[in-house]
Amino acid sequence: ERLAKENLQLAAEHDAEYVTVILPFEETNAIESFKKYGFRVLADSYQMVCQLDREFNDHTDLRFLPAKREEARKWAMQASKFLKGSPDTVLELGLKNILDLPEAFIDLVFASETFFFVNKDQEAIGVLQINRKRGTIGNIGVKPSERNKGYGRQIVTFGLKQLKMSNCKEVRLRVHAANDNAMHLYKSLGFQTKQRDLALLWSQQDQIATS
Numbered sequence: 001e002r003l004a005k006e007n008l009q010l011a012a013e014h015d016a017e018y019v020t021v022i023l024p025f026e027e028t029n030a031i032e033s034f035k036k037y038g039f040r041v042l043a044d045s046y047q048m049v050c051q052l053d054r055e056f057n058d059h060t061d062l063r064f065l066p067a068k069r070e071e072a073r074k075w076a077m078q079a080s081k082f083l084k085g086s087p088d089t090v091l092e093l094g095l096k097n098i099l100d101l102p103e104a105f106i107d108l109v110f111a112s113e114t115f116f117f118v119n120k121d122q123e124a125i126g127v128l129q130i131n132r133k134r135g136t137i138g139n140i141g142v143k144p145s146e147r148n149k150g151y152g153r154q155i156v157t158f159g160l161k162q163l164k165m166s167n168c169k170e171v172r173l174r175v176h177a178a179n180d181n182a183m184h185l186y187k188s189l190g191f192q193t194k195q196r197d198l199a200l201l202w203s204q205q206d207q208i209a210t211s
Contacts, residue, residue: 002106002193003021003030003033004033004034004036005037005141006037007019007202008037008202017108017129018201018202018203018204019039019111019202019205020042020161020192020199020200020202020205021039021158021187021200021209022197022198022199022200023198023200024195024196024198025044025195025196025197025198026043026196031198031200032148033202034088034089034202035200037074037100037202038202038206039200039201040147040199040200040202041198041199041200041201042199042200043176043198043199044174044176044177044178044196044198044199045114045174045176045177045196045197045199046174046175046177046183046193046194046197047172047173047174047189047193047194047195047196048172048173048174048175048183048186048191048192048193048194049170049171049172049180049191049192050160050171050172050186050189050190050191050192051167051170051190052160052163052164052169052170052171053169054182054190056135056157056159056164057097058111058121058158059119059156060147060154060157062118062119062125062126062127062151062154062155062158063118063119063120064116064117064118064158065068065116065117065118066114066115066116067108067116067117068116069106070108071117072106072109072114072115074112075115075117077171078124078127078141079127079129079139079141081143082127082141082142082143082144082152083127083139083141084144085144086176086179096192099182102201104126112131112133112134113129113130113131113138114129114130114131114162115127115128115129116128116129116130116158117149117198118142120146120151121148124143125142125143125146125151126140126141126143126146126151126152126155127139127140127141127159127189128140128141128155128159129206130162130163132162132163132166132168133171134171135166135168135169135170135171135185136171136172136173137156137159137160137163137171137172138157138173139174140152140155140156142155152182152185153185153188156185156186157189159171160189165189171191173186173191177196184194196197
């Protein structure tokens with residue numbers, strides 16, 4: 001309860017519109033305390049880890065094209081289309097707002113993350129985001145009409161090999177707890193579930209709506 005109060009005090013001092021916290025799923029008392037102060041569950045997700053102690057079969061008929069800095073907004077627009085239908089509301093909000101971010105912030109993101117357009121022949125069918133320093137896979141998306149054709153596996157495998165080539169020892173990613181298909185894919189590639197987290201959100205807009 002003290003932590004919830006401190007977060008809201010900081011939000012008031014900085015006139016913040018949103019406050020987000022991430023708590024372990026089993027911390028039920030802390031979660032209920034935050035809810036008491038107007039926080040709501042934004043996402044329920046698992047952290048998954050894959051050890052890069054083996055070779056990965058990267059046979060693919062897909063082309064992976066690194067996105068240039070000037071293509072950032074194009075990548076974000078494609079990602080919002082190719083990730084459509086995901087139960088991950090954090091992801092949805094992030095992609096919705098990325099086009100409104102200042103150019104300086106996008107510069108910082110591109111300095112640390114690597115983004116790929118994924119093409120089949122000349123058609124764009126997917127997107128991928130990785131971080132070579134942290135050893136993480138971020139956004140993975142496949143065009144809705146091209147799903148269930150094995151492209152998701154090829155995209156993840158490409159990401160794993162890229163991170164292994166960057167001397168990463170393990171790869172981490174986050175997957176929504178309700179995304180059974182994605183979890184099945186990741187487990188089949190060697191990922192293991194490490195922790196379940198809840199992301200909680202407090203917003204001024206929510207408080208106005210309920211007041």
